[in-house]
Amino acid sequence: MARTQGSHSQITGPRIRAVALKLFAEHGYAAVSMRQIARDVGVQAGALYNYTPDKQDLLFSLMKQHMDELLEACASRVTSGDAMTRLHNFVDFHINFHMGRADEIFIAYMELRNLSPENFATIEALRRAYEDHLEAILISGQTELVFDVPDPKVTTRALxxxxxxxxxxxxxxxxxxxxxxxxxxxxxxxxxxxx
Amino acid sequence: MARTQGSHSQITGPRIRAVALKLFAEHGYAAVSMRQIARDVGVQAGALYNYTPDKQDLLFSLMKQHMDELLEACASRVTSGDAMTRLHNFVDFHINFHMGRADEIFIAYMELRNLSPENFATIEALRRAYEDHLEAILISGQTELVFDVPDPKVTTRALxxxxxxxxxxxxxxxxxxxxxxxxxxxxxxxxxxxx
DNA sequence: GTCTATATCGTGATAGAC
DNA sequence: GTCTATCACGATATAGAC
Structure with a gap:
């Protein structure tokens, strides 16, 4: 009953990640089985463990990569200009970055509770770092007297x-x-x- | 190995709902087992099925009750006055209603994908009905020229x-x-x- | 690197004693 | 109404052949 025997490491790895991302976003981490991922990839379940130590690490790795990309892309967009310009850039960046990544966002915000404590701390720190970009802009605008933001932290979360x-x-x-x-x-x- | 034999139907029912609500919110529907719910309630797993036909119905019932309460409480708060007053009332109501119900909200927004298609349609309709309250307020304010809301539907979702x-x-x-x-x-x- | 096979365990749900 | 026991199945993860 062999299906696709042979060596495909260079495409199987990314495919596993892509499939897992899609399935996790669609059904939720806990509701998706390794068998299901393997089936959609086109390999047997056991083969997945050549690419990830376990299911938890697969989730963490997807979230980590997303947050890293988010932070790197953000940093280059919102560091120069006056507060209004930077805010506009941030909003524009956030929307455009997120629009093409619905699955990643969904997972990043919904599967936090399915991370192990250590993994959660890592992702949470990255999320904070991202929020800090916006908070810094709001505080700048407050100083420049172009914004009225009584509580920058709360406003950051609200926005x-x-x-x-x-x-x-x-x-x-x-x-x-x-x-x-x-x-x-x-x-x-x-x-x-x-x- | 009996633990709490005897008849406790009047307290067990609500307790099951309360425990399930808490566990679903904390770990997610798919990650919570019936045995886990039973353990926290203090009964055996089999006893749960005296109160719910299955796990899916338990989730649906919790979400349905939440939405019903939300809609009933909302309707009495936002139907009279000018648009600005009604919007203030809506915001005030939404915040106060949701603050004491973090678990319910979490489930209502995160577990939609774990509902069966029929159950999803029911909950989705109630969610729409709630959004329609706010949208109606925004449209009123637009007519009264006190709001500038180019796209009431999008603004509703954003708010x-x-x-x-x-x-x-x-x-x-x-x-x-x-x-x-x-x-x-x-x-x-x-x-x-x-x- | 992928396969098949399997170990070990937990799952939702049901049956029947009390 | 709750219990115990169990069914049928699927879960993660591993072992070893190829």
Whole structure:
């Protein structure tokens, strides 16, 4: 009953990650079995363990990679300019980065509780680092007197929740283009923090 | 090895629901076993099936009850007054209702994908009905020229995502009182939709 | 590197005694 | 209404052939 015997390490590894990402996002980490991942990849379950020590590490690795990419891409976008410009850049970046990554976002926000304590601490620290980018912008704007933000930490969480919520309803096939969505959310953000 | 033999139907039913709610919120529906629920309730696994036909129905029943309570409590709060008053009432209601129900909210938003198709349709309809309350307020405000809301549907989703996000970080033991949180979020909301 | 086979355990749900 | 016992199955992970 062999199916695809032979050596395919260079494509199997990424395929496992892609399949796991999709299945975790669709059904949830706990609801997805290693057998199911293997079936969709086209290998036997045992073969998965050549690429990941266990299921937990597969989840962690996906989340870690996402957060690393997020932070690296963010840093280059929001460090120069006045507060208003940086905020606009942040909103624009956040929306565009997240729009093409609905699965990653979903997992990053929903599967935190399925991480081991150590893995959770790692991911949580990265999430904090990302929020700190926005918080720093808000504080700058407060100093420049262009924003009125009584509690930068709370406002940061509020804005990120609002922006990230896009992924729960946005579909590329929908009525609004990414640019239109970005414009709508930018206007709400801008007004919400305005002095 | 009997533990708590005897008849306790009047307290066991609610206890099962309370325990299941807590465990589902903490670990996720798929990650929680019927045995685990039974253990925390203090009965054997088989006894659970005197109260629920199956695990799926237990989840659905919890979500349905939450949505019913949400809609009933909401309707009485946001139907009279001008748009600004109704929006303030909605924000205030949403925050206060959700603050004491972190577990219910978490489940209502995170476990949708673990519902059977029929159950999902039911809950989704109730969620829409709730969003429609806010959308109606925004449209009223647009008519009254007190709001500037180019896309009421999108703004509705954005505001609800922002407001519901409170449950991911708010703790009663934290620095801010519920009233202070409500005030911060009301100001952001008010400004975000202002004409 | 992938396969087959398997060890070990936990799962949802049911049957029948009390 | 709760218990004990059990069914039928699927889970993660490993061992060893190829």
């Amino acid at each position: 990120i929740a609002m922006l990230t919520g896009i992924t729960t309803w946005y579909r590329p096939s929908g009525a609004l283009s990414p640019a239109e969505v970005a414009d709508l959310y930018w206007n709400m953000t801008r007004k919400a923090v305005a002095a | 609800i995502a922002m407001l519901t996000g409170i449950t991911t970080w708010y703790r009663p033991s934290g620095a801010l009182s519920p009233a202070e949180v409500a005030d911060l979020y009301w100001n952001m909301t008010r400004k975000a939709v202002a004409a």
